[in-house]
Amino acid sequence: MSRARACCLRQELRLTGPRGVHVCAVLPATIDTPLFQHGANYTGRRAVAMPPVYPPERVARTIVNLVRSPRREVIVGPAGRPMAMQSKLTPGLMERMLARQVDKAHLSRDEPAPATSGNLFSPAPGAGSVDGGWGGRRRTATPRLVTAALLTTAAVAAGARRWRR
Template sequence: MRVRDSVVVVTGASSGIGRATALACASAGAAVVLAARRADALAEVARECEAAGGQALAVPTDVTDADAVQALARRAVERFGRIDAWVNCAAVTAFAPFLEIPLEEFRRIIDVDVMGYVHGARAALPYLRDQGKGVLINVSSVVAVVPQPYTHAYSMAKAAVRVLSASLRQELRLDGAKGVKVCTVMPPTIDTPFFDHTANYTGRKAKAMPPVYSAERVARTIVDLIRVPRREVMVGPMARNLLMQSKFAPGLAERMMGSQVDKMHLYRTKPAPATSGNLFEPAPGTGSVSGGWHGRRQTALRRVASTAALLTGGMVAARRWGR
């Protein structure tokens, strides 16, 4: 499908991957419909998209509200006549020991990161099916394959998103809706404001765990999927390596992920107060694509290379011994 002159709805468009995706689609000549909770941030993104050469419509939306997401789809069709692609990208998270995160906040993460995608799919698919074509893109994560400690609800949610996509593909195929495609994108750590907005009950400040990829890289992947849909796409070599390691040495991959998160996802010397982050109220300001994480860790690539070598060696050993 051509991106130019297509109509693309993006949830979570106020910052990070969602914002980068909206800008990439607009730069390619698409009309973008922007959804997030922050009206001021969406207005800024809409201006940037129009400056990039696309048309833009900002629709403040909380994806946990099914009626609001249905209204988002209607606004898109009323303004632009159709929906060609829908990108589910809104997400929140929390870092916390399992027994210390408030249950209300655990449920909120599931509500945003799973039910928000369910609401988006239920809003988009009737239009795509009626047209006989279109693309639904769900942004999952590498933690859907190799989960992390301290982010239980987020890891669970991203695994659920991957399963949702697979189930929808099967159902659409059985129903003969061959022109409607469902894609899953699984990025590793991305340079966004996500880690500054997280809920946190670990007592340690969260940070982006290297290697850190740009949000624009994920956005380019999403634009490519609009053009040529694929079932699942891992973003970057680290995500692909983790997928392979999880297949051949799952126990080792699990142990190494736990160790890396403890050492490199949470500062040891920077305490952080308990906070619910942006779970219930959006972060202030007009948002941004980047979180400023590139360049903060000059030794990151060397440390990751060492870790990859350990994992690869362990994978070979596991295969040799049939484990």
């Protein structure tokens, strides 16, 4: 569930819903599921799981832990934490950085792909699987993005401290 949807649902429940219901937003990094094979693609380029890729069991554990101990929002995968902080501090800069990263690491430069509506209008063929075939590998082809996010976050925090003085 997205942050915005979780926020809206929490507001609705606060006004009209039953007590004791917790709405938790789970924000996963790239997870090794068939999403990339089943999703619509009109880019002309094959979609690739943007590293680092985490196994689906990691998200499942997070959800089970939220049932035991609810929290408003949980980011799955350490790569997402600095990006979430950066997004809060300088959202425009983060959007531009992610756009470049998606172009470089999420869409193949070598393998074309035909236009497809994915499983939007009909189910994906086959028996189905939780595994996306990416191996849940933790390749870190995004160190520049994470490093840039951390450096920008540090610079903004330092600037904010100076401004407060």
